[in-house]
Amino acid sequence: MYEKAKILIPGGVSSPVRAIKPYPFYTASADGSKIRDIDGNEYIDYCMAYGPLILGHNHSIIKETIKSQLDKGWLYGTPTELEVTLAEKITGYYPSIDMLRFVSTGTEATMSALRLARGFTGRNKFVKIEGGFHGAHDAVLVKAGSGATTLGEPDSLGIPTDFTKYTLQSPYNDIEAMAGLIEKNKDDMAAVIIEPMLGNVGPVLPMTGYLKELRKLTLENDVLLIFDEVITGFRLAMGGAQEYFGVIPDITTMGKIVGGGLPIGVFGGRREIMEMISPSGAIYQAGTFSGSPCSMAAGITMLDYLKQENIHEKLNSTGNYLRDSLSKIVEDLGLDYNVCGIASMFKIFFGEEPRNYQEVLKCDQEGYLAFFHRMLESGIFLPPSQFETNFISAAHSKEDIENTLEVYAENLLIDSRL
Ligand SMILES: *Cc1c(COP(=O)(O)O)cnc(C)c1O
Numbered sequence: 231m232y233e234k235a236k237i238l239i240p241g242g243v244s245s246p247v248r249a250i251k252p253y254p255f256y257t258a259s260a261d262g263s264k265i266r267d268i269d270g271n272e273y274i275d276y277c278m279a280y281g282p283l284i285l286g287h288n289h290s291i292i293k294e295t296i297k298s299q300l301d302k303g304w305l306y307g308t309p310t311e312l313e314v315t316l317a318e319k320i321t322g323y324y325p326s327i328d329m330l331r332f333v334s335t336g337t338e339a340t341m342s343a344l345r346l347a348r349g350f351t352g353r354n355k356f357v358k359i360e361g362g363f364h365g366a367h368d369a370v371l372v373k374a375g376s377g378a379t380t381l382g383e384p385d386s387l388g389i390p391t392d393f394t395k396y397t398l399q400s401p402y403n404d405i406e407a408m409a410g411l412i413e414k415n416k417d418d419m420a421a422v423i424i425e426p427m428l429g430n431v432g433p434v435l436p437m438t439g440y441l442k443e444l445r446k447l448t449l450e451n452d453v454l455l456i457f458d459e460v461i462t463g464f465r466l467a468m469g470g471a472q473e474y475f476g477v478i479p480d481i482t483t484m485g486k487i488v489g490g491g492l493p494i495g496v497f498g499g500r501r502e503i504m505e506m507i508s509p510s511g512a513i514y515q516a517g518t519f520s521g522s523p524c525s526m527a528a529g530i531t532m533l534d535y536l537k538q539e540n541i542h543e544k545l546n547s548t549g550n551y552l553r554d555s556l557s558k559i560v561e562d563l564g565l566d567y568n569v570c571g572i573a574s575m576f577k578i579f580f581g582e583e584p585r586n587y588q589e590v591l592k593c594d595q596e597g598y599l600a601f602f603h604r605m606l607e608s609g610i611f612l613p614p615s616q617f618e619t620n621f622i623s624a625a626h627s628k629e630d631i632e633n634t635l636e637v638y639a640e641n642l643l644i645d646s647r648l
Pocket of ligand 1: 334366425460485494
């Protein structure tokens with residue numbers, strides 16, 4: 231299949247991270263915590279589509295919602311009650327969001343949020359965090375530069391350097407570097423965009439006080455703070471990282487979970503900022519599939535179910551148990567690895583616990599990849615990179631977790647002998 235796919239689709243995949251070497255498995259179906267490939271192999275899945283599937287695959291309650299929406303049609307090109315209902319629910323859980331707009335992906339959400347921040351402030355520059363991922367649009371595809379003040383170097387061909395010259399980089403967990411950048415570029419600084427917890431280079435947690443100080447710093451300098459909660463929104467808590475860490479941004483972006491597993495993105499914030507969006511204001515933004523009825527319906531069901539069933543409490547305690555047990559395994563084997571994570575996210579770093587992108591890069595990426603393949607052979611599908619977070623879903627049973635711990639122990643034992 232991969233040979234055929236490579237002829238038709240660049241790299242044989244629809245998104246680069248899926249191109250597992252030497253070849254990815256092609257999925258036939260998935261249900262609950264399990265994913266099955268077209269050869270009939272079954273894996274316990276901790277990749278979970280990179281975040282959206284907090285209830286697991288093929289959850290019946292989401293499926294029924296989508297089916298009943300399909301009966302009423304799946305695209306109208308008009309406003310719907312569904313989008314008003316979902317907007318009301320999201321704003322209820324996120325006090326920082328008075329108004330929001332729906333888009334189709336997280337990429338679109340951050341792209342629109344940055345345009346909004348620039349339009350609202352009348353300034354051009356923004357700071358992103360080294361190793362922070364905000365989707366695949368021009369302004370945010372900038373390599374983690376070493377000199378924090380140098381111009382951003384595009385991470386991809388096809389992006390004129392001029393397009394990223396307003397993209398500045400700051401290391402995560404370093405408030406002094408951020409303060410210096412803002413001070414130096416104050417006159418033209420629109421915003422700081424940050425994943426409150428770095429989720430795309432593994433879970434790298436904010437050090438105590440970092441987010442609060444960042445909030446203070448941005449307020450003092452009249453710079454907008456954008457929390458990219460595409461991963462953390464409805465993952466860490468109903469109110470996302472802003473609730474979990476108690477820090478309130480000006481603008482929030484979301485995606486992944488909030489559409490129940492269907493394509494979605496959201497950006498929202500304070501009313502005076504959001505009212506600048508077209509057609510109430512002069513900042514243009516539009517989309518044929520925005521507010522897509524099935525995504526809206528699935529999102530509503532997702533949020534209600536998460537709340538009613540108290541899913542986060544159960545998931546987070548499973549997360550704690552899994553991380554504690556893995557830490558013990560690593561320790562018993564005398565490996566200098568580190569188990570990191572928070573809530574229902576976890577990862578073993580093959581090295582020290584990183585505090586920023588540069589430290590993540592020091593981990594043993596090759597070693598991790600070899601481990602990934604051993605785990606896959608043993609029936610466990612982890613994200614295929616040292617840089618991607620593992621996700622636990624509500625569908626992971628106690629049996630899955632115990633089985634997982636055994637398989638980790640067996641495969642880490644091999645590392646301890648290498
Ligand atoms: C996944 C992700 C995005 C991009 O979302 P897409 O739906 O893939 O476009 C943006 N920001 C963060 C933090 C993400 O994890």
